[in-house]
Amino acid sequence: MQRNSKPSFAFCAYIFLAGFPACLALSLAAQQPAKASIVLHAARLLEVETGKMLEPGEILVEGERIQAVGTSVGHPQGAQVIDLGDTTLLPGLIDAHVHLFLHPGAEDLQTVEESVPWRTILAEQAARADLMAGYTAERDMGTEGAGSADSAVRDAINAGLIPGPRLRISGNAIDILGGHEDAIDFNPAQHVLSNADYANTADQIVAVMREQHKEGSSFAKVYETGPDRMVPAGSAPCLGDPVCAQIGLGEEPGDPEFWQFHTPYQYTEAQLEAAVAEAARLDTNVGVHCQGEPAARFAVEAGVASIDHATQLSDGTMQLMKQKHIPAVPTFTIFEYFADHAPTPAAAAREHAMLDYKIHEFRRQVAAGVPMAVGSDVGPFPHGTQAREFELMVKYGMTPLAVLQADYLNGARILTWQNEIGRLKAGYYADIIAVPGNPLDDISVMEHVQFVMKNGEVVRPSGR
Numbered sequence: 001m002q003r004n005s006k007p008s009f010a011f012c013a014y015i016f017l018a019g020f021p022a023c024l025a026l027s028l029a030a031q032q033p034a035k036a037s038i039v040l041h042a043a044r045l046l047e048v049e050t051g052k053m054l055e056p057g058e059i060l061v062e063g064e065r066i067q068a069v070g071t072s073v074g075h076p077q078g079a080q081v082i083d084l085g086d087t088t089l090l091p092g093l094i095d096a097h098v099h100l101f102l103h104p105g106a107e108d109l110q111t112v113e114e115s116v117p118w119r120t121i122l123a124e125q126a127a128r129a130d131l132m133a134g135y136t137a138e139r140d141m142g143t144e145g146a147g148s149a150d151s152a153v154r155d156a157i158n159a160g161l162i163p164g165p166r167l168r169i170s171g172n173a174i175d176i177l178g179g180h181e182d183a184i185d186f187n188p189a190q191h192v193l194s195n196a197d198y199a200n201t202a203d204q205i206v207a208v209m210r211e212q213h214k215e216g217s218s219f220a221k222v223y224e225t226g227p228d229r230m231v232p233a234g235s236a237p238c239l240g241d242p243v244c245a246q247i248g249l250g251e252e253p254g255d256p257e258f259w260q261f262h263t264p265y266q267y268t269e270a271q272l273e274a275a276v277a278e279a280a281r282l283d284t285n286v287g288v289h290c291q292g293e294p295a296a297r298f299a300v301e302a303g304v305a306s307i308d309h310a311t312q313l314s315d316g317t318m319q320l321m322k323q324k325h326i327p328a329v330p331t332f333t334i335f336e337y338f339a340d341h342a343p344t345p346a347a348a349a350r351e352h353a354m355l356d357y358k359i360h361e362f363r364r365q366v367a368a369g370v371p372m373a374v375g376s377d378v379g380p381f382p383h384g385t386q387a388r389e390f391e392l393m394v395k396y397g398m399t400p401l402a403v404l405q406a407d408y409l410n411g412a413r414i415l416t417w418q419n420e421i422g423r424l425k426a427g428y429y430a431d432i433i434a435v436p437g438n439p440l441d442d443i444s445v446m447e448h449v450q451f452v453m454k455n456g457e458v459v460r461p462s463g464r
């Protein structure tokens with residue numbers, strides 16, 4: 001890392017006056033940290049890909065990587081052995097949808113009233129809370145008006161200055177004029193700033209992505225739908241819309257409730273294709289806030305990394321998601337939180353109706369075999385509590401193993417770290433957690449992580 005090498009060069013130049021050998025020794029030490037060996041031992045260890053539970057489980061960690069995994073591994077001389085007792089060893093959790101730059105009360109004026117420096121300090125606290133809850137990797141889906149401040153948080157974590165997960169970051173999300181996050185509930189004459197960066201054409205999307213890339217983004221987040229509303233059955237505008245007819249969206253066989261939800265699209269398929277092509281040029285991908293049709297079809301055809309929220313997916317879109325292996329990220333926890341914390345009874349009724357619709361559609365998606373990933377949309381509810389998402393995905397129709405595989409395997413792919421994280425396997429980063437009991441019997445143990453290692457370093461010792 002360039003950032004790491006800078007301080008050591010400065011120090012090297014300073015002590016050069018005192019003697020060259022000291023400088024050389026310091027440089028070598030900075031580049032080659034000693035490889036400490038740690039052996040983790042626990043009653044169980046989940047092999048994520050096969051679903052096999054090893055009993056007991058052991059992992060040999062050397063430096064930042066996993067060296068060996070099994071029911072027993074070599075114990076090199078001098079290795080530190082950490083016995084985690086009656087727990088299950090798992091890879092560090094992946095949250096595919098977070099907002100480090102939001103805290104509870106997101107529907108109030110926090111993004112208007114709080115300065116970016118203040119929000120950055122809170123984001124640092126949020127990153128720490130998520131890591132302590134077991135999240136060692138996250139995709140931050142937009143700073144909501146804090147611009148590229150997330151690049152400073154990521155870089156500080158990577159430099160070891162503050163604790164936090166590995167991060168994929170987008171800077172601001174991208175939105176159309178008058179779109180989902182464009183301060184649409186405020187008096188336009190007051191010119192309240194959008195929480196996203198404007199782009200109204202394919203060329204503008206590419207220009208914004210280049211600017212964000214220059215400022216440190218690692219992928220692009222696009223708002224593709226909104227505002228959302230429940231409508232009387234069969235009355236959704238999409239049904240009579242030539243755009244929807246063109247892509248074959250009609251009545252969904254066997255699902256009379258399907259068109260009780262409506263959300264306008266923001267970008268066309270061609271515009272999303274431009275975003276995906278630019279992302280590919282930058283070796284990355286595009287994540288979309290996408291609640292329903294026809295936007296979901298546009299996004300899947302264009303080849304985005306995941307469909308986030310994914311409340312309404314037609315049969316044809318679900319088939320395409322299976323074929324192209326594009327996961328849905330249902331984000332149940334935020335829907336539940338908004339329904340349970342609505343400011344008025346009328347708002348609570350609206351939020352609950354949407355959650356009920358979402359649960360109904362999710363069951364259809366699971367039955368259709370849509371690939372899933374796990375993302376909570378944490379931020380508007382407290383950081384560090386988002387493992388609730390595992391419980392909700394199981395409650396609404398998936399098995400505990402399927403949810404864990406969705407989190408680790410599809411999450412790692414979405415974050416484009418599929419050969420680095422999400423498995424307990426030799427060569428992968430030593431991002432490891434321990435949970436009490438057996439998560440395949442009781443998924444709620446994911447909310448009680450007892451031990452966290454990231455990059456081979458114990459960041460949360462057992463029992464704290």
Ligand SMILES: [Zn+2]
Pocket residue numbers: 097098099141377
């Ligand atoms: Zn979000």
